[in-house]
Amino acid sequence: xxxxxxxxxxxDLQDHRKAVDEVLRRMKEESVAMEFFGSxxxxxxxxxxxxxxxxxxxxxIYVHRYGFCPEGSDISIxxxxxxRARQLGLKMLCYVVDENHPWPPKYVEQRAAxxxxxxxxxxxxxxxxxxxxxxxxxxxxxxxxxxDWRGCPAPSxxxxxxxxxxxxxxxxxxxxxxxxxxxxRIRDLIKxxxxxxxxxGQGGEGKTSILARFYEQCGAEYPHVV
Numbered sequence: 001x002x003x004x005x006x007x008x009x010x011x012d013l014q015d016h017r018k019a020v021d022e023v024l025r026r027m028k029e030e031s032v033a034m035e036f037f038g039s040x041x042x043x044x045x046x047x048x049x050x051x052x053x054x055x056x057x058x059x060x061i062y063v064h065r066y067g068f069c070p071e072g073s074d075i076s077i078x079x080x081x082x083x084r085a086r087q088l089g090l091k092m093l094c095y096v097v098d099e100n101h102p103w104p105p106k107y108v109e110q111r112a113a114x115x116x117x118x119x120x121x122x123x124x125x126x127x128x129x130x131x132x133x134x135x136x137x138x139x140x141x142x143x144x145x146x147x148d149w150r151g152c153p154a155p156s157x158x159x160x161x162x163x164x165x166x167x168x169x170x171x172x173x174x175x176x177x178x179x180x181x182x183x184x185r186i187r188d189l190i191k192x193x194x195x196x197x198x199x200x201g202q203g204g205e206g207k208t209s210i211l212a213r214f215y216e217q218c219g220a221e222y223p224h225v226v
Contacts, residue, residue, distance in 0.1 A: 004145070005052050005090070006033040007081040008061035010068070012107035016061055019134035023142045045070050045077050049084050057148070058085035059141060060094040061131075062123055064103055066112035076112075079119050092126040093144050101132040183214050 004024055006017055017033050024031040032051045052058065060082055067076030075083075085092060097103065109116065128144050131137040 001028060001030055002057055002145070003030045003032065003055045004057040004059055005048075005055040005081070005085065006031055006059045006061070007048075007078060007085075008034075009063070009065040009076075009078055010034065012063060012065055012104070013061055015134045016131075016137050019138040020059060020061070020141050023138040024145070027142060027145070029145070043070070045080065048077060048081055052081060052084050052090070053088060055085075055090060057145065058082075058090040058092050060085075060092070060123060060126070061137065062094065062116075062120060063097040064108040064116070066109055066116040066119065076115070076119075079115075079122075082119070082123060091148050093128055093141065093148065094123045094126040095129060095131050095137060095140065096120065096123070096127055098130040098132050182210055183217060186210075186214055187218060 006020055008017055021031045021033060032055060034048065058081075060078075062078075067078035069076050073080075082094075129140050131140060
C-alpha cells in the first residue's frame with residue numbers, strides 16, 4: 001500500500017480531490033488531503049507538511065488559484081507542499097487544468113496571478129497531463145500511479161501472495177464466445193479481494209487484444225483498472 005498526499009487549492013477543487021481520493025481507495029491505497037486536517041490542534045501548514053513526510057507519492061493539482069498564504073508568509077501552503085515533497089524526494093504526479101476547459105470566474109485568481117505562474121513553472125517538469133473534469137483527473141491519476149508503483153520498493157512476500165493471476169492467456173485466435181468468457185473471468189476476479197489481477201502469458205498470445213476488449217466493454221464500470 002502506498003500513502004499518497006493530495007495537494008491542491010481548497011474550495012475550487014473539492015470535487016476533484018474527492019474523485020482522486022475515491023479512486024485511490026478503490027486501488028487500496030491510503031490518501032491524505034486537506035480535508036483531514038481540520039480537527040487537528042496544530043495549524044494546517046504544520047499538519048500538511050508533517051503528513052507529507054509519511055507519504056511515498058505526491059499528487060499536485062493546479063488550476064487558476066495560487067492558494068492561501070499563512071500569516072507572515074508570502075508563499076502559499078500549496079507551494080509549500082510542493083517544495084516539501086520535492087525536498088523529500090517523493091514520486092511526483094502533477095496535473096494542470098486544460099486551459100480551454102470552462103472554469104467558474106469566481107475561482108480565477110488575479111491578485112496573485114504572477115505567483116501562480118511562477119509556481120506552475122516549477123511544477124511543469126513534473127506535470128503528467130492536463131485534465132478537465134474530476135472523473136477525467138481520477139482516471140489519469142489511477143493510470144499514472146499504477147505505472148509509477150513499479151519504481152517503488154518491491155512488495156513484500158505477503159502482498160505478492162494476494163495477487164491473483166489469470167492463466168493461461170488466450171491465444172490470438174480466441175474470438176467471440178471464448179474471448180468474452182476470458183473477459184468475464186477477469187471481471188469475476190476484480191470483484192474479489194484484493195482487486196489486483198495479473199494477465200500473464202507469452203508474447204503474441206493475445207493479452208493486449210483481450211485487455212483492449214475489456215476496456216471497451218467494462219471501462220466505465222471499472223475506471224480504476226489500468
